[in-house]
Amino acid sequence: MRVIIAGVGNVGYHLAKLLCEEGQDIVLIDKAAEKLKQAANQVDAGTIRGNSTSYSVLEEAGVSEADLLIAVTNSEDANIATAIIAKHLGAKRTVARISNTEFLYKKDKLNLKHLGIDDIISPESLAAREIKRLLKEVAITDSFEFQKGLLQLMGVNIDAKSPLKGKTMLDVAKLNPDQTFMTVAILRDNETIIPYGNTHFEENDHAYFIAQPEGVEKLLFLSGKKKEGVKSILILGGSRVGYHAARLLSARYNVKIIERDAQKCFELADQLPDAMVINGDGRNMELLEEENIQDIDAFIAVTGDSETNIITCLVAKKSGVKKTIAMVENMDYIHLSQSIGVDTMINKKLIAANFIFRHIRQGEIHSITSIHGVDAEILEFEVQEDSKITQHQLRNLQFPKSAIIGGVIRDGHGLTTPGDFRFQPKDRVVVLSKKECIKKVEDYFI
Template identity: 60%
Template sequence: MKVIIAGAGDVGFHLAKLLANEEHDITLIDVDESRLNYANSHLDVAITKGESTSFKVLDQAGVHKCDMLIAVTTDEANNILTATIGKRLGAKKTIARIRNSEFLQKRDILDLRKMGVDELISPQLLATKEIKRLLKEAAITDTFEFERGLLSLIGITIDEEDPLHNRTLNETSVLNPDLNFLTVAILRDNKTIIPRGSTRFKMKDHVYYIAKPEGVDRVLKLTGKKQRKKIRRIMILGGSQVGYYAARSLSYKYNITLIEKDKDRCFELADKLQNTLVINGDGRDVELLEQEGIEEMDAFIAVTGDSETNIITSLVAKTHGVQKTIALVENMDYIHLSQNIGVDTLINKKLIAANFIFRYIRKGQVLSLTSIHGVDAEVLEFVVHENSRITEGKLKELDFPKTAIIGGVIRGNQSHIPLGDFEFRPYDRVVVLGRPGCIPKIEAFFN
């Protein structure tokens, strides 16, 4: 597939990196020569210097024969115009990154498809959706549901007191007699492990499971997190776009307190947010946080424009007994730090946007695609067809990639955790976790 990416910033670079693992024909366009040179020296991509709204530049990049044109510069007007021009010049599909949510809210009225923009991506709104997803369970560091919860991906941190600590998967198999969950990945010291029977759990491991509904409770019990306290009170630090969108979408279900240091922005937020207590103050002031009841909060979300402030205040929240902390960071390299510094989850809106766009590139019958923060792997859901290679024998006979693991299968209204003797049938929905390099091999089993 030929893909042109306009914008070699964080979103464009990460997206190109994901695509480069699968040998797509990628061209990066940017006006910044240093960015292009960096990408060219680190990735197998072609580069074109210039404005992506230029007919000459797009033609030089080969837009007339490209399968997808993705405009992810920091200028939303430039992105929309790039997609529009690119479509007229022959791009089969176009995606534009935006900041103004009105484009999404009024997409039916605007009908940007007629202008040549097939899809709009808002990193701020995607980050908000990610925050909502992460808040579903206080004891779980990450969660993602398949088919309305018939299977769930959940993440748990191993503590020294956990029954799993210092035991291998084989040794703990007796704790899962009903086979209602499967360990699919471990994040340890910033390294991703696809576990096998001899893999041993260690303290501070971030362990990820695919679980049936009853398996979620079983995992929490086994890891010493029996109390599934519901999140009710949330403190949001920062009235940025992400902070505003988060408060607006969460205030109907949770009690929200939002702290913003800019007084004018506070008045603006107070007018827009009907069910949110807006406080004017500096969230770095621990005394202020205490006065506003941080010790009574179930979750703390830090989304100011300063990554260090977000991390530090989240750690302060942890020391005050807050169960769930989420911090927004601008530097993608920080994502891997969460398991070591004590913040439950670090998120990066650019990384989320790049991963979201990536699902449009996928081959095969991919129903859904998610990524785990800090984990060098993807979680995909496929549908099995009559002639899919995966139906040709039992799982243990299929030579499935060793750097991937099939975590669960949804068949009708039932979910299953497959072992070696499991046989796949047409219309099964299969959840797979795999390292980026082996994704094409996985897809070959479902095409």
């Protein structure tokens, strides 16, 4: 697949690295020679110095043969123009990074596809949506719904008092005879484990499950967790992520947002009528105590400084906050989240990359997500008439060992998949796969 990336900033460079690992044919365009040089030293990609809105530059990049063009420069105008020009020059699909909220919230009325832009992304808006998803349940560290909850991905910490500690997958199967949930991954000491029969849970494991609606309560009970919702949220930082998160959350939750810049506070107050905006330094413990941090259900730190976000989340956790989320720039931090005491760390670049990867994957993919800190992806495929996965029972398919099928959605029902399960056309299949075998997994659904 030929992919052109215009803009080698944080998002563009990270995408290039991930696509290079996938073996894609990549061309990078940027005005800055130094950025291109640094990228070329790390990524197997062609580089072109120039303006991505230039006809000659796009022609040199082979835009007429491009399967995908991704415009992620620092200029919204340049990204929009690049995508439109590239589409008219023959690029099959185009994606533009934008920041203007009018484009985000009124894209259907604007009919951007008619102009030549197949999709738009805002890493900040995507991060806010990720935060909203993570706040659905306090006891669950990660949550993702397939087909409006017919199946649900759930992350649970295995602590010293957890009834699951020491039990194998076979033991858990006996406790769950109806198979209403299935373990799909275990994160242990930064290593991702795909579990099988004799795999057992250990203290401090971070376990991930795919559950039917009736299996959610049973899983929480068996893992020793209580179902708790979120009512009050404190957001630290009036950044774009903070704004988008408050906009999404304030209609449902009691939201406070703390921002140091007084002028920005006035702007946020005008834009967020349903949220309380507080001018102050969120690192100040006295301020947090004044805002009754001990009574807050969720604390979200999204300032521009990763260390500030982590430290304030730790302070919040110590103060009794049930759920903490920190935004970090350094992706190495993500694996440390549970071990240092922050419930979840998010990274805009990773979230944006996952969104764009929908255009890279083969097969009929309806959703794709990653689990924070886990070296794997969750994908939802639709089975086709002649898909390889329909040829045998699951146990006889020789499905890759570095992947696991978590469940199927069929005729409006979520189903687990025992060994004798046979897949049918139109089934929606939820798969967790390590990155090294995703192409093998895709072959089963093409």
